[in-house]
Amino acid sequence: MSDERRKGEILRAMIGILRHRGPDDVGFYDDGRAALAHARLSIIDLGGGHQPMCNENGSLWITFNGEIFNYTELRESLIRSGHRFTTRSDTEVILHDYEQKGPDCVNDFNGQWAFAIWDQRRGELFLSRDRLGIRPLFYTADSRRFIFASEIKAILTCPDVRRELDLEALDQLFTFWHSLVPRTMFRNICELPPGHCMTVARERTRVWQYWRPAYPEHFDEIQERDCAERLLELLVDATRLRLRADVPVGAYLSGGLDSAVTTAVVRRFTNTPLRSFSVTFDHSEFDESAYQREVSQFLHTDHQSICCSGRDIGRVFPDAVWFTEKPVIRTAPAPLYVLSGLVREHGYKVVLTGEGADEILGGYDIFKEAKIRRFWGAEPASKRRPLILRKLYPYLQNVQAQPDAYLSAFFRVNPDDLKNPFFSHLPRWNLTSRLKSLFSEETKAALRGYDACDELRHQLPEEFSRWHPFCQAQYLETVYLLPGYILSSQGDRMAMGHSVEGRFPFLDYRVAEFASSIPPRLKMKGLNEKYILKQAAGSLVPASVRQRPKQPYRAPDAASFFVEGGWQPDYVRELLSERRLRESGIFHPGAVRKLVKKAEEGQVIGVKDNMAVVGVLSTQLVHEQFIRRFGRIDGNASN
Amino acid sequence: MATHPTENEVRQFVVENFLYGQDDGAIQRDSSFVDNGVIDSTGVLELVAFLEKTYGIKVEDGEITPDNLDSISRVARYIEQKRASRVGGSCAG
Known part of the structure; x- marks a missing residue:
């Protein structure tokens, strides 16, 4: 298979796994140096907002998730400055404002966004995320390429991206309830932090905070x-x-x-x-x-x-x-x-x-x-x-x-x-950190210090x-x-x-x-x-x-997985089994067995135990759906 | 020094129930359950239920204090006092 064809298939697979974010339309762009894909949830300008979208001369291409709510006012002002629009969409407003102001355009926007603009002439990709982090944006990079998407699963779809948990991010999550940006749960996959922009060019990558x-x-x-x-x-x-x-x-x-x-x-x-x-x-x-x-x-x-x-x-x-x-x-x-x-x-x-x-x-x-x-x-x-x-x-x-x-x-x-x-935050973080006592010896050793x-x-x-x-x-x-x-x-x-x-x-x-x-x-x-x-x-x-x-x-919380009357989804028993716990290696099987026994006896009533059950099970689900295999599992199957 | 059988029972309950069996030696007989994060607000109530069931005692509301229940040795001492009070009529706490 040619490289071009292979790249096209990867791009289709990446956008295919994100169709829930945009079931109404899909579009692609590829000029040999950069390739963009977009799955659209049509909300504004239903007929005219197809993406990736370009400016009048085709030098800028954008893929955009979100909304610029003040697009009407910005559009009028850009028209007064001589810009010509071919759609009524907010997407086109971003393009023209970028033409006008470059990366500073984001200061004009009132909205929720994650977008990337490919500047063909300069060979530079500009990415931005809204001020408070409403819309997501993830990326991974090596010396040959830069891959980005709205959800990590699209990046993991690329065949040679390694699917590996970041244990330090896991430690953060079992402290703060989330990992600290730019980390994600996956090694070498980063999140562009809220209120940040980024440029990627052959010579260098730059990330900066604008708000x-x-x-x-x-x-x-x-x-x-x-x-x-x-x-x-x-x-x-x-x-x-x-x-x-x-x-x-x-x-x-x-x-x-x-x-x-x-x-x-x-x-x-x-x-x-x-x-x-x-x-x-x-x-x-x-x-x-x-x-x-x-x-x-x-x-x-x-x-x-x-x-x-x-x-x-x-x-x-x-x-x-x-x-x-x-x-x-x-x-x-x-x-x-x-x-x-x-x-x-x-x-x-x-x-x-x-x-x-x-x-x-x-x-x-x-x-x-x-x-x-x-x-x-x-x-x-x-x-x-x-x-x-x-x-x-x-x-x-x-x-x-x-x-x-x-x-x-x-x-x-x-x-x-x-x-x-x-x-x-000390009481909350100290309480959550107690769950780390469930980590396996290997996990604890990796996190020592x-x-x-x-x-x-x-x-x-x-x-x-x-x-x-x-x-x-x-x-x-x-x-x-x-x-x-x-x-x-x-x-x-x-x-x-x-x-x-x-x-x-x-x-x-x-x-x-x-x-x-x-x-x-x-x-x-x-x-x-x-x-x-x-x-x-x-x-x-x-x-x-x-x-x-x-x-x-x-x-x-815990009662959802240990329902009175004995009903339990199959995945709960399976993923909390000693075999699966040993396989993922994250938690101590003996400790989890004691927690599960407590849950089965209906004795998980405190905040810490409830968090422990949900934390262990969801971590095992992340491992199962993204590391061990790659795909959704069915929660409906039950005994 | 030989440990008291009650202390062993209490330690076993605390390790099994609050530490998921992971006794890394951090819990000494005088270590505070609260300061070491062994027990949370529900844990106290679980501990009381365990004591009432295992030792056949009634833990009065006013007796649920860190002075009586915040370490293995304090719990053991409290149980002994309760048992003695059943025999001799004195009050714990």
Whole structure:
């Protein structure tokens, strides 16, 4: 077979394995030096947006995944500068703006993107990823070639790319819940970090950061009312832009404040009829359907929901891991995969969600927990201060049942920790790190001397230490967990698994930048999280939703694989068997046997054990689907 | 020094149940379960259930404290006190 023909087949295989991201159209470009492929999910300019797309003289070629929401305004301005357009697509706007400004064009874009532009004349490839890492972009390179794709599986499709786990990345994941960019779970395969661009030419490769969250060292005085008004104004505009589509746009309703606000903004400020979607659980500990119904009725949406049982999670979990391409330590992505299936069944391919509000406006418990621990750390002898901890997790029965003496012991603040840049995240990371005791002797030996926190410490910006502790915690959540887990494993990958695109008004960079300038005291007033958002939302959302305690989205974990009554998918027994554990070599078979026995007896009730079951199983699934073999396994087969 | 049989039983439970059988020698008889990350908030409740079932004692809410339960030796001492109280009527904790 000729090299050309072989290359064509590889390109077709690469795009073939990504057709879930773009089932509507496929296109190729190859000039002998560079080859591009594109699978299209048609949303804007349904007839005219075929890709790869070129400029007027064919010197620039682009393949682009995502949306530039302000393309209309940019198009008008480019036309005024003399550019001529042949389509109505946002893709063409990127090309012309790149012609005009080169790599700096990305500063003009308000959107979510991963794209590559091949500049034929200069022999240079320019790649870029949106500011907050909504759309994914991976690559691998050696001295002969550079390969990139939206998902790693396309790169692994290339016959001579080695499929090998990066154990240090695994150590990171079993600390932070994700690997640290540019690492992925696979050796020699990198992720272009959020807010970064890259050029690749024969002589050299250059990667640079064009944007990151930044917080003032001193906050300007701002009136609460002005702040709330400005926030709402920005959210309205961010949502307006995100309704731009030539197909109907739906909305996720979780039952919480953030999705209620985005949906309310759509309802209040546009005339668009609106369909909303939710996932419910048959277990009351996780279910929020009463709030979802209330928001839906309040906002008059046409609401659809789907109930996800533990058995459903067990069934779809291999698919979820196939799309996340990394282990997960909670099953939370799986119900979102089921939910995107519901969206697609109803003929929708775009949904708005409230993602991002917890990071930029301080909604997560971790911010509250850190605030209390710091408050206590300032007065370590206090007997009363640690008792506030009980207010932290009203939805966690185990914490509520905890005697005071123990509650204090678990959250005790070591005075040295107060100076630690990771103070806010130490309890979470320490707890997750305990799962590494399940690693095999070989894995432990390979990781001896490696410290994931050290690697992270070296990535922190110089001014990090001068930021307010609340902002330090926000930075860690926004720059790391958000793209590394929330937007990828729970977001893009679960939605795109069913060819659905998520859009996130809170992650409009203008909203994010404004949120960074809001003083922490207005984000969390006392222990009232996202206070300023509640003020901004006012009567747009039901009072009960504004006033309810924050309930993080969670799903049944270990119980999904060890269902009462003995049902169990075949892959669970197989991948947790001693033979398979020895084969992958990652975990200690004896230790996993004890964990499995505990699970079979229904004794896995604590957070650590639940994370252990999900972490081990998903790692084994990654090994099975990407290393040992290469392909999806069926989660439906069961005893 | 010979270890007390109760300490051995408690150690075995802790290693099997919280460390998945991986006793790398880090847990000495006086090592704090909390400081060493052996036990999490649910673990305390699991430990209490184990003690009640194995030793036929009733662990009162006020007795669930690190002073009584945060190391192998403390647990063993607590059990002995409880047993003695059944015989002699004194209180632990």
